[in-house]
Amino acid sequence: MNLSLSGKKVLITGANRGIGKAIAHLFAQQGAEIFLNGRDETALAQLKDELVATYSATVHLAIFDVADVESVKQGFRTLFAVTKSLDVLVNNAGILDDALIGMVSQAQIQQTFSANTFSVLYCSQYAARMMQRNKQGCIINMASIIGRVGNAGQAVYGGSKAAVIGITQSLAKELAAQNIRVNAIAPGFIDTDMAHSLPDDKFQQRLDSIAMGRIGSPEEVAKVALFLACDLSSYVTGQVIGVDGGMLI
Numbered sequence: 001m002n003l004s005l006s007g008k009k010v011l012i013t014g015a016n017r018g019i020g021k022a023i024a025h026l027f028a029q030q031g032a033e034i035f036l037n038g039r040d041e042t043a044l045a046q047l048k049d050e051l052v053a054t055y056s057a058t059v060h061l062a063i064f065d066v067a068d069v070e071s072v073k074q075g076f077r078t079l080f081a082v083t084k085s086l087d088v089l090v091n092n093a094g095i096l097d098d099a100l101i102g103m104v105s106q107a108q109i110q111q112t113f114s115a116n117t118f119s120v121l122y123c124s125q126y127a128a129r130m131m132q133r134n135k136q137g138c139i140i141n142m143a144s145i146i147g148r149v150g151n152a153g154q155a156v157y158g159g160s161k162a163a164v165i166g167i168t169q170s171l172a173k174e175l176a177a178q179n180i181r182v183n184a185i186a187p188g189f190i191d192t193d194m195a196h197s198l199p200d201d202k203f204q205q206r207l208d209s210i211a212m213g214r215i216g217s218p219e220e221v222a223k224v225a226l227f228l229a230c231d232l233s234s235y236v237t238g239q240v241i242g243v244d245g246g247m248l249i
């Protein structure tokens with residue numbers, strides 16, 4: 001059984017900070033060849049240097065906007081010129097833009113679904129084509145506890161993440177015969193810029209709802225992503241794994 005990611009080629013979207021960055025660190029430590037996606041080339045170049053210096057990892061930049069279908073197409077074209085195979089796709093990029101339903105604008109709906117949901121379809125489509133060539137692969141989608149149980153003020157975000165769960169379960173069924181596993185992680189409240197974008201009262205409310213009494217770390221989400229990416233989970237597909245410290249919303 002191979003518990004490391006040695007020799008695996010991994011694309012991580014939204015890798016320049018938060019959960020994506022933690023996944024990049026852990027996967028590089030485990031020997032993966034990493035393709036760092038995002039829009040902030042300076043931050044990603046800095047992360048690349050960090051991963052190379054710390055783990056002697058092989059790291060590439062994959063600069064594209066996952067919310068834009070043409071940008072994703074061009075991004076995968078560039079990636080394909082570098083590597084003909086992809087073992088793992090982590091659809092991590094996402095945005096949070098809370099608003100009560102009466103206040104939600106059409107632009108918010110479109111931006112949230114483009115970044116959180118359509119991006120998963122766009123990237124999975126291109127990645128699955130690459131994985132199908134080798135008859136193996138693994139897709140990990142970052143959903144959310146809000147996509148499972150909902151929350152006031154989060155109809156758009158919750159809907160975008162519930163859709164990610166539907167996509168995960170459908171792709172798992174569709175791609176299983178080609179030995180491509182598709183799973184989702186549903187984080188609860190994780191210590192990143194996204195969590196800190198909440199107003200103080202909402203931040204405290206979330207903390208109070210966590211049975212373990214503390215916010216989660218991006219590294220704790222990354223460990224579950226590692227489980228899903230490596231052979232430890234070789235017979236796991238179509239699952240949604242909560243990483244939420246017993247959060248009750």
Ligand code: NAP
Nearest residue numbers: 014018019065066067092093094144187189190192193194
């Ligand atoms: P974060 O710190 O805000 O980081 C989000 C990342 O996604 C950033 O790197 C951002 O890049 C990238 N991104 C956003 N839109 C993008 C686009 N169109 N194209 C490429 N990259 C894009 O958030 P996080 O907490 O790490 O969240 C990571 C994932 O976990 C998200 O899908 C989020 O919904 C999910 N999640 C987080 C929590 C939590 O409590 N933190 C809970 C549940 C689920 P830029 O720097 O360019 O903006």
